[in-house]
Amino acid sequence: MTVAIDRATGKRRGDRAPRPGRMQRLKHSYQKYWYAYAMIAPVVVVLGGLVLYPLVRGLYLTFTDANSLNSARTIGVNHIDATYKFIGLDNYKDILWGPTSYDRFWSHFIWTIAWTVLCVALHFCIGLGLALLLNQKLRGRTFYRLVLVLPWAVPTFVTVFGWRFMLADGGIINSMLDAVHLPAPSWLEDTFWQRFAAIMVNTWCGVPFMMVSLLGGLQSIDGTLYEAAEMDGANKWQQFRFVTLPGLRSVSSTVVLLGIIWTFNQFAVIFILFGNTAPDAQILVTWAYYLGFGQQPRDFAQSAAYGMLLLAILIVFTSFYRRWLNRNDQQLAI
């Protein structure tokens, strides 16, 4: 029986018989592909039920004025039916152009972009620096590596608690700053310092992943390339610029994309560091969560609309990123 394993058999496409009739084509394609479809069926079913259906339902909610007071709910034995109504695109209009849209959406939007860019840049630079250091012959290299991976090994929700205690008023960081006569900012109250603290903590959490992936990339660069560069008289900087960086390109374009997506969606750090106390330091994800679940009455419709906008931003960004990579003759390596 013909199956679609063309990569396994090296079967050529292209030299086909004249195009058969529709029924025959259907039958043929069924015979040829049914294995593949049977194999992806479980995931298709799961995605349909757990992603597509909620997505459609969420999309519908964004066109309504649903909140926790008019949604269907059960109190004790009484069941109350949903009474929310269809209001079209009003939610989106309100979020993007409404009277207080700057305070509610755009300020968080700008902060989210700044947060993503700064965090990923810091992750990447520090991670690359440490990976380069760890890639040399150095005594105790394994030990350093084990210690430096620690922030990744311990679950984020645990370490962020540690940071919260350290950053608290009178916590160790402020005591130390006091001891050296530096001003002690109120990390968890003042907006600027909240943002500073959030970036600091997230950088601390995210560097090990970058470091380890980039170290893997560095180790896969062919050593003879460096020898050749040396023969051609390249100095260390030129070797770094023209051998190391190009050699890392495929790994780094992947980890940077992953880093951007993860940082943009980072929930745990900000949620645990501040809870509901810091409205100005919330990025869009945690802000959407706050609208839907952190306040009373819960504004389901707006929260879902934020979610849709976030997804749209990410999809647009990823498509551009891929196109940009393709233009530079690179494949995305996920």
Added chain:
Amino acid sequence: MSTTTLQTPPAEQAPGYDESPRPARRRGERSLTGKLVSHGILIVASLAALFPIAWLVFLSLGPDKDDYLHPGRIWDTMTFDNYSFVLQHTNFFEWMKSSLIVSLGTTVIGVMVAATTGYAVSRMRFPGYKKFMWVLLVTQMFPIAVLIVPMYQILSDLQLIDSYFGLILVYCSTAVPYSAWLLKGYFDTIPFEIDEAGRVDGLTPFGTFFRLILPLAKPGLAVAAFYNFITAFGEVAFASTFMLDDSKYTFAVGLQTFVSEHDAQRNLAAATAVLIAIPVSLFFYLVQKNLVTGLTAGGTKG
């Protein structure tokens, strides 16, 4: 913080190196100053990585909830009382049970559902392949905000709020596509000749997969399983929202209950945090080598 110091370019660019009159130095060897600077930066970075966790351990030994204000006092009154209190008088073991049920459930379902798909997209090309891969990619970047509201309503309709199964279902929405991606990367590294040999010997594609490829793919399956476990274990948003009964909290939710707006039992929170962190990080170190290769193995083919 260390963040600024670390970006200094690697130490081998120490001035004077290029004009060095000693050409006898072999590749990969560094000058003494270069080595010292490397060690210095690495030590500072290691301290920065270690300190918050060490501090958490230290705080967990102090008996009073306000000891974090005067850490000096802890040296004299060091005790394991917090640990015994957490183990005896809180829901620690209940939380552990919930965490394990939910994480293991997600792990098993995620890998089992995704395995055949990973194989299919690694080996076969079928109409709709590109669209399917795109869907797999996009579902991985769903922000929690997209699904949390509709999921909440759907689970309420199904009476699955506050149930382990409901939470497992929610986690599967990300675990399944992610595992499929990871597994595709791993299957790509298994030579196609093996499939060919199986096919020549008369196995169906299912037979090839189950008898030949699956046994070879055990390391890949382990990596996917581990990723699912870690993600489900550390997830905060869904768990905080969907689990209402405090005996069903996972660790990520339970830990938050120590610190509320009115009262902060920081010493107990620190002790619980340490108790959670030790087994998880040990486990992490055991498998971390495979972890990294697993993530980047898929990296060579698009």
